[in-house]
Amino acid sequence: MLSRRALLQGATALAGTSMFLPRRVQAEPVPFSFEALMARAEALAGQAYVPPYQPMPDVVQQIDYAQHGKLKFRPEKALFAGQPGADLPAGYPLEFFHLGQYFTKRVQMYTVVDGQATEVPYSTDFFEMPEDSPARQLPPDAGFAGFRLQEWNTEADWPRQDWVAFLGASYFRAIGAAGQYGLSARGIVLDAAVPDRTEEFPDFTEFYIEEMSDPNAPVTVCALLDGPSISGAYRFRMTRGLDRSRGVQMEIEAKLWLRKDVERLGLTPLTSMFWFGEYGRQRLTDWRPEVHDSDGLAMWTGAGERIWRPLNNPVSTQISAFVDENPRGFGLLQRDRNFDHFLDGVMYDRRPCLWVEPIVPFGRGTVQLLEIPTDDEIHDNIGAFWVPEEPARAGSSYTLNYRLYWQNTEPFVAENIAQTVASRIGRGGTPGLQRPENVYHFGVEFDRPAVMQRIPYGVFPEVVVTTTTGTISRVFSEPVPNGNVWRANFDIEMQPDESADLRMYMALDGVPLTETWIYQFTPRLAMDL
Template sequence: MERRTLIKASMALASLGLPGWPAFAATNAGATSTDSEGKPFDFNWLQNHARGLSKKPYQDTTQKVPEQLAKLRPLDYQRITYRPSKALWAEDPNADVRLQFFHIGMHFNQPVRMHTIDRDTRKAREIHFSPELFDYEGVGIDPKSLEGNDLGFAGFRVTKKPRWADNQDIVSFLGASYFRAIDKNNQYGLSARGLAINTAANGKEEEFPAFTQFWFVHPAPGETRFITYALLDSPSATGAYRFDIDCQEERVVMGVQKYIYPRKSIDRLGIAPMTSMYLMGPSQAQRRDTIHPQIHDSDRLSMWRGNGEWVCRPLYNPQNIQYNAFADENPKGFGLLQTDHDFESYMDDQAWYSRRPSLWIEPTSAWGKGAINLIELPTVGEDVDNIVAFWVPEKPVQPNESLSFAYTLYWSPMPPVAPTLARVDKTYTGMGNVLEGWIPGDHSPKEYARRFAVNFKGGDLMSLPEDAELKPVVEASHGKVDLEQVFRFDEADAYRAIFDWTPESDSTEPVTLRMYLAKDGKAMSETWLYQWVPPKPDQRFY
């Protein structure tokens, strides 16, 4: 499946926030169609099954769905709703979470097989598709035409008490290995994936592994935490996954254990991938002509490196694909964050970007050497995710080996950890080599330069005396840096650092900029990292 097709199909369901599912009352006992006989199941069996599958040729299980389902438009697909009374665990009065399933159709033609596991006997029973599980009102589909065909499901969604009243979900797995969750602000945003293969890898076609089967353990009474297992399959690899999903009041926390079994060598294996959207922000106000001052699901990549350094890399909407790899060993955490939750920054009461969650990844096993990869794709619209971040192991991935990783995902307004130093707040760019307040035609700049202004907040900055000697420590991969200054910016409750970058050649090679604030040689802030693409020489004017 091609990236834009997959993303557009998924975004069609929730491009404006939570899916607009109609409200139903769950009045009947759960009547989900399942096998009567169960089979023993545990994680070891799943690992062995995935390993054995990797030694066999890949079998494509996508199917040609009935024409009436394949031709569904997004809004009609959304109207096919799972009956809450048929939800998994609906018959259990003590269960605080329930599962509903997505219908096969539109671009979702990968049948996903679902199973329920009894928490006492540990036996699994398959849940079979039946049109009686769904409501097709207003879609123009005759349910009888789908009888006798076990289509499987496209994915699943999780509802939690008391959200059953409006039938809104808080976790969703839909499309390939994509999944999302919300936090207390009740708004979907960026997505995670089970695995990324060859994303922007030297002309190689990107591969989208798919979760083909899920197993759900019946939660204990009163628990909002449950365990699901998943089998991943693709032409290049298989995988066995365990998700420990805790639907808390303020956030959703997911513990992940996964074992990957490559079928073939893989140029770029992405572990714990995240996918988001960045169209424009304060550093790229000119990127799109719009009534909204900012449009993005995430505004930065935050990294807590293995050596303890905190790095902030503001996101960027480039003219061409940008790929960056940040080498590390046993990183402490990283994530795509939405740090600005001020409505006035977006002035958008439809997409509600001010409510989008951040996603933080905390490794819980030793990941070894590798690199956090950031890929930024150009986009002119907010309906296509153009930001991808993941971990790539240093060692090349070869067939017939086994890789294991464990980590925790935090879907929350802000990560559970933060630097004690001052943090990057906002990044701004504009014309350089001019006095602030410059009027065109008066004291025109003699040569092209680009100005960067970065606001730092928090830490011990604002408790410093006003005459404290702070210094911006700035580095550039090429070109010249000058006019460096830092000052207390009381109106913004921050310190602002400013510098100009001037090209020293006609090269349009991206320049990497790095800066932090220091006092007496000691770092007072996290590290700001940015990439800027100089314009062509004939475009270096004001």
């Protein structure tokens, strides 16, 4: 899976190769329904793929990062918005993104009122635009690149903050309870990290945004997806609400049809960034203690087990697959909320967690974690998605119904199970003595006061740890002196080129106290010890 930023660079390269005929702008309202959009998507799957219109590629290439930043949407032009200070605000202000070097394809925008869809025609009047901007050369049918919704328009918060944005291929993202963007979601993942195949990035080519008037009611947006191997229709019901502590919730319905065979079909995909954390980093990489949008993959299996997998920044792309049947949910989480662990003004400590909850059961398949090497924080190098057990063949169709929770924590916390709060790796052996070669120490910390305070004074929980490779030794537990956190410790002896799948939890009288911590460890890929 390429990063979102790499995707955009790829789109830039493609933009100069062809120019497709524009569609006629629909000026009059037309009837609209999600059922009709699904019928269109199904019909498209039986036709040859036609790429989206890309107006004047040579000109769009001139709208680089700096030029794009000068194209400011005029707040007074926002749709569905009353004026700040009005007695009865009309809705979440709707703004559009301009085309640019990294967003070259036109996405058609429609507003839906009383079941009638009206296209929003592109106009330079929507934007503050310098006189010498290359954007002024674009034709009247250039179109938009995406859209965003601003906070409910009161003088206190609008138009300073948007809470959801759709921009680039099938990417979208929302802020969490801390009001900060971070990781993204996607409509679909096709053939990510498949040898001898190039990952495909289908596009949301049309959006239908329904009229809104209640800040606590869901905002409904429908989207048409199209790509060389797939077509589909999506309906998003997105809830922000005036209680900002809840973050953003989305209920998503989708129907997908495959034009071609796909080796890896990733449903409900999430994408994030992990450069380094409190473990696994090389010396002198960066001045900050940690840099990541997410620090682990959490899973709640169909059997009820809670699992935590810390993320890696590997030296080569790797896929980890976790077999399950009807999982209750999974997500990429940012559990570390301590600013002192990041020391960065971009507020990594405020990045949202993103959790997937199936409404319609997924069946049999695997949660797959994709980790791609990165040497900087500008790349989204982490992906997580559901892959059905059955092969994805041309003519197959898929029906999805699931929720996304953009919050500070996962939404369904098990109060009787302690969570992983840190994973530490260092040299093994006994401190104060000569350290043996090829022995590595793990210290994994768990916290949840209601759970850990049940441990009687003087009792030390059992550390249950297994490995697929190597020899485990020096296994013990200890309290961290703050009253709540306990640390599970163990050493593992293994050769530098070996790879071990580690699995561990803490138990009291044979009953698990903690979630199951799992980790894929290859010594030569770890930090310099």
